[in-house]
Amino acid sequence: MNPLETILSIKNLNKRYGTLQALNNVSFDIQKGNVYGILGPNGSGKSTTLGIVLNVVNKTSGEYNWFGGTMETHEALKKVGAIIERPNFYPYITAKENLELVCKIKGINYAKVNEKLELVGLVDRQNSKFSTFSLGMKQRLAIASALLNDPEILILDEPTNGLDPQGIHQIRDIIKQIAAKGTTILLASHLLDEVEKVCTHVLVLRKGKILYTGLVDGMSANDGFFELQADDIENLITVVKIHPAVKNVVKGDGKVLVYLKDTLEAKDLNRFLFEKNVVLNHLVKRKNSLEEQFLELTKNL
Amino acid sequence: MKRLLSIELQKIWKNKASRVLTLTYFILLTFIALIASIKFDLGIFKFHLAEMGIFNFPFIWHFNTYIAAILKLFLAIVIVSMMANEYSYGTLKQNLIDGMSKKEFIQSKFLTVVLFATVSTIFVFIMSIILGFSFSSYTEFSIIFSDLEYLLAYFIKLVGFFSFCLFLGILVKRSAFALGFLLVWNIIEGIIKGILTFKIFPESNTAASIMQFFPLESMSNLIVEPFTRLSVVKNLGTQIGLDNIKKYDVELSSIIIVLCWTIIFIYLSHRLLKNRDL
Numbered sequence: 001m002n003p004l005e006t007i008l009s010i011k012n013l014n015k016r017y018g019t020l021q022a023l024n025n026v027s028f029d030i031q032k033g034n035v036y037g038i039l040g041p042n043g044s045g046k047s048t049t050l051g052i053v054l055n056v057v058n059k060t061s062g063e064y065n066w067f068g069g070t071m072e073t074h075e076a077l078k079k080v081g082a083i084i085e086r087p088n089f090y091p092y093i094t095a096k097e098n099l100e101l102v103c104k105i106k107g108i109n110y111a112k113v114n115e116k117l118e119l120v121g122l123v124d125r126q127n128s129k130f131s132t133f134s135l136g137m138k139q140r141l142a143i144a145s146a147l148l149n150d151p152e153i154l155i156l157d158e159p160t161n162g163l164d165p166q167g168i169h170q171i172r173d174i175i176k177q178i179a180a181k182g183t184t185i186l187l188a189s190h191l192l193d194e195v196e197k198v199c200t201h202v203l204v205l206r207k208g209k210i211l212y213t214g215l216v217d218g219m220s221a222n223d224g225f226f227e228l229q230a231d232d233i234e235n236l237i238t239v240v241k242i243h244p245a246v247k248n249v250v251k252g253d254g255k256v257l258v259y260l261k262d263t264l265e266a267k268d269l270n271r272f273l274f275e276k277n278v279v280l281n282h283l284v285k286r287k288n289s290l291e292e293q294f295l296e297l298t299k300n301l
Numbered sequence: 302m303k304r305l306l307s308i309e310l311q312k313i314w315k316n317k318a319s320r321v322l323t324l325t326y327f328i329l330l331t332f333i334a335l336i337a338s339i340k341f342d343l344g345i346f347k348f349h350l351a352e353m354g355i356f357n358f359p360f361i362w363h364f365n366t367y368i369a370a371i372l373k374l375f376l377a378i379v380i381v382s383m384m385a386n387e388y389s390y391g392t393l394k395q396n397l398i399d400g401m402s403k404k405e406f407i408q409s410k411f412l413t414v415v416l417f418a419t420v421s422t423i424f425v426f427i428m429s430i431i432l433g434f435s436f437s438s439y440t441e442f443s444i445i446f447s448d449l450e451y452l453l454a455y456f457i458k459l460v461g462f463f464s465f466c467l468f469l470g471i472l473v474k475r476s477a478f479a480l481g482f483l484l485v486w487n488i489i490e491g492i493i494k495g496i497l498t499f500k501i502f503p504e505s506n507t508a509a510s511i512m513q514f515f516p517l518e519s520m521s522n523l524i525v526e527p528f529t530r531l532s533v534v535k536n537l538g539t540q541i542g543l544d545n546i547k548k549y550d551v552e553l554s555s556i557i558i559v560l561c562w563t564i565i566f567i568y569l570s571h572r573l574l575k576n577r578d579l
C-alpha cells in the first residue's frame with residue numbers, strides 16, 4: 001500500500017446559501033487505505049462538503065480533485081461508491097434490477113450484483129420491489145449498490161441515521177468488513193462513538209470550519225485525568241496540589257478531578273498521597289472520550 | 302447513446318403507470334382507423350366518413366398526423382413524470398453520484414423524447430399507408446408519397462412539445478404541478494391571443510404574426526386543422542359565401558420556430574440542472 005496516494009484533495013472550499021456561509025475555507029486530503037470520519041453537529045457542513053465532491057451541490061469557490069485531478073468528476077465518481085443520507089432507488093423495480101441499473105450507469109457488467117447482495121444479506125429479497133423494503137434493508141441495498149464497482153473509496157453520509165439498534169449493528173459490521181479489506185472509507189456522522197469505533201482519522205467540522213484533522217487517537221491522546229475521593233476532601237486537594245505533575249484540581253460531585261501536565265501513573269499518585277497521610281476511597285485514571293474531546297473542541301466557538 | 306437509452310427505457314418500462322400510458326397511447330393511435338367505420342344511415346341521407354375522402358392520398362397524411370397529434374398528451378404525462386419522479390424519488394441525485402454527468406442525464410431524457418417521437422411517426426406512417434390503400438381513391442406512387450412533409454411536421458411537433466414537457470418537469474419537479482403549469486400556459490397563450498386579435502390589432506394580421514412565436518401556438522401552427530379542407534366542407538363554405546383562403550401547407554417558418562423552442566427548452570433544462578443544488 002502506498003500511503004501517499006491521494007484519492008481526494010480539497011482546497012479552500014467555500015459554499016454560500018444566500019447569506020449563510022455553509023462551508024468556510026475547508027481543505028483536506030484523503031489518502032488511500034485510511035478510514036476517515038467527518039464529525040460535526042447537524043448543519044455543520046458535512047453533507048454540503050460531500051455533496052460538492054459528489055457533483056450534486058455547486059461550490060461557491062475553491063477547488064477539489066479526485067485521484068490527482070486526472071479525470072472529470074463524473075468519470076471519477078464511477079470509481080467511487082457513495083451513499084447520501086437516505087437510500088434513493090426506483091421504488092417500483094426490484095432490488096436486483098435497481099443494482100443492474102446502477103451497473104449500466106457505471107458502465108460495468110452485472111457480474112458483481114449477486115456477490116454484493118450476498119455481502120449485505122439481501123439475496124433472498126433480490127426479487128422484491130424496493131418499495132417493500134424496511135429502512136434497514138434499503139440502507140443495506142444502498143451499500144451493496146455503492147460497492148458494485150469495488151470502489152477505491154466508499155463515502156457514507158450518516159449511514160445509520162434512523163435505524164433501529166439491530167440495523168445500526170448490521171451496517172457497522174458491514175462497514176468494518178469493508179474497512180478490513182483495505183478500502184478507503186469516508187464516513188460522515190454526528191454519532192461520535194460510531195466514528196470512534198470505525199475510523200482511524202477524524203476531521204471535526206463546525207459551522208463550516210475545520211476544527212481538527214488528524215488521527216482519532218491523536219484527538220483523545222491527552223495525558224488524561226484522575227478521579228479521586230477521600231474522607232477529608234479539603235485536605236486531599238491541598239496535598240494533591242503539591243505534586244509537580246498536576247496542572248489543576250477541580251472539585252465536583254463529591255469527587256476531585258485532577259488534571260495533569262505530565263504523565264503520571266495511578267500507583268505513583270497513590271503512593272505519593274499515602275506518604276502524605278491521605279487515604280483514598282476512590283482512584284480512577286480516565287481519558288477523555290472522543291465525545292468529551294469533541295465537546296471541548298466545539299464549545300469555544 | 303445506446304447505454305443512455307437503455308437506462309432510460311428500463312426506468313420507464315418497469316413503471317406500471319408509464320407502461321400503461323404508453324400502451325394506451327399506441328392503442329388509441331390505431332383507433333384512428335375506426336373513424337373509417339363511422340357511418341350514418343338516415344334513409345335518403347347516407348353518410349360514410351371514409352368515403353368523404355379523409356383517407357385519400359395525400360390528404361390522409363394531413364388528416365392522420367393532425368388527429369394523432371391530439372393524443373400526444375398521453376406521452377406528455379409519461380415524459381413529465383419520468384422527469385419529476387427522478388426528483389421525488391431522489392434518484393436524480395443518486396444517478397449523479399453513481400457517475401452520470403448532468404449533461405448525460407439531459408441527453409438520456411432527450412434521446413427518449415426523440416425515440417418516442419420517432420416511433421410515433423413511424424407508427425402513423427404505417428397506419429396511414431394501410432388505411433390509405435384500403436380507402437383511397439388514388440393509389441399512384443407519386444400521389445402516395447406527396448405531402449410527406451406533414452410527417453416531418455408531426456415529428457418536429459412531438460419533439461418540441463415533449464421537450465417543453467421535459468423542461469416543465471425539471472422546472473416544477475412535480476408531475477401534477479408540471480401538467481397543471483402546461484394547462485395554465487395554454488390558457489395564458491389563449492388569453493394573449495384573444496387580447497392581441499380582438500383588442501389591440503383588430504382587422505389585421507399583426508396578432509397572428511406575433512402569436513406564431515409562442516411555443517404552443519407555433520407547435521399547433523405546424524399542422525393546420527384539416528377539416529375545412531375537405532371538399533364537402535369547402536363546398537358548404539362557398540355555398541354560404543365564405544371564401545376559403547386558408548393555407549394548409551407546412552410552413553418552413555413554423556418548423557424553424559419550433560426547432561428553436563426545442564433547443565431553448567433543452568438548453569434551459571440543462572442550465573437549471575447545472576445550477577441547482579440537490
